[in-house]
Amino acid sequence: MSLAPNSSEESRLSAARGLLGALLAPTTHRARIIWTAGVGIVLVLIVGLIIRTSRWDFAVVQFFNGYHHGAVGSLTNAVYMIFEPVPAIVGTVVLTGIVLALTRNLRVASTFAATIAATWLSLAVVKLIVHRLRPDSALLPFPFSPAQVDASYPSGHAAFVTALVVTIVLGLAARGSRWVAGIIGALLILGVGTALVVDGVHFPSDVIASIVWGIVVAPLARTIWVPVVLGGLVGARLRRGRDARQLR
Template sequence: MSTEPERRRRRADVVGILEPNPHPLATVTIGIGAVVVLTVIGFFLGSVDIGLAKAFNTLHTGAVGAFTTAVYHVISPVPAIAITFVVAGVIWWRARDLRPALGFGMTIAITWLPSAVVKEIVHRARPDVALLPHPFPVQPDPGYPSGHTVYITAFVIALVWVVRETRWHQVARVAGVVAIVVVFLSVSIDAVHYPTDAAASIIWALAVAPAARVVWVDWVMPRIPFLRPREGAAVPLSRRH
């Protein structure tokens, strides 16, 4: 029979994102429920926070405006996908195991991509550029939820899970919160989204990412022969000291 130190050592030898969820059905139910509720809410928002959008947009000047515009472009879909592939590659290299890299990437994808479907279903218009003091070039797609904000929140959540058993965990949490706030403010100051678009997107990712991880890591990966757990295959990216 395994001793408690041995069990702790085995847990430390598993990259955090691969640890099974103790309540998978509840987690998936919460994720699905959040999608339904947020979708329904989206139909009723209209331009309820146009005043707040205009107030944020007054900040879009000088260095602040240049920075927020750069943030918006840096995590647009193509660069965001590239960033995800690069980070997943680093995780694969550091962990010497493909599974945490795929867990990271697919958790982001399964959280992020459905938001684009809901965006088309709800079809909430972006803030009217004619009403804004510093209008951004018109974006062709609807605004709710904000794909940029869903992406960065899902990215942070997945990365925090990956480094959970390492000395980088607290750093990732703090830096991740900062990144989410920066993106929220950027899309609001650019006024490419209503603030409620971005706020709903953070809630979306917080609820959906755990469900996405359960579906991919706990349910799908064990059924794929080359992704099944292997004894001693996954190790932390960097052991705590």
């Protein structure tokens, strides 16, 4: 039995649903997605291990942190707080609810949430392995308060935003819509990444690693979720229906 969801059903649902319907579309170039993700994951991990004790980009943090005052400081602080783990989780739940209300399809909403969650949460493994220290706040013009003591590499904030943007882009079927969402999303990612460096809580290399992670892992998470989990659920449901009919 094939693990892929019923293609005719997906086509019908996608056409009727429109918004983010492409999340359930049959995956093309599956091997390329898997290999790209594998290379990206290994690269992020190896680079992290190489620079775990390095502060080669700390001068960039000091430069940007010099602007962490007044309106700029208040804005970047707000950005950091908005994408903290608890608000990010709540935001994901709210966005998933909105997707469910607009699409009226649990499979689209669950794929949306699972892709973001898997991409974001899996980054914690790299954090634990690399365990890079945060930029030294004692050497910054405007230290962030409260001081962040967890691992710095990669950035969970940047990874979450990247996962969100990539998931939305993957869900849009029209090429024009993907381009618009991609451009707006890239600006959002750039803005959040810059805010993290201005706050002095992350090195630029932390942010770059998170962006790479989000770009390569989100398509992999979707590729695994749709045919294996959703396909398996659909197959089990069909088998139950067949068995029930045979018992009649």
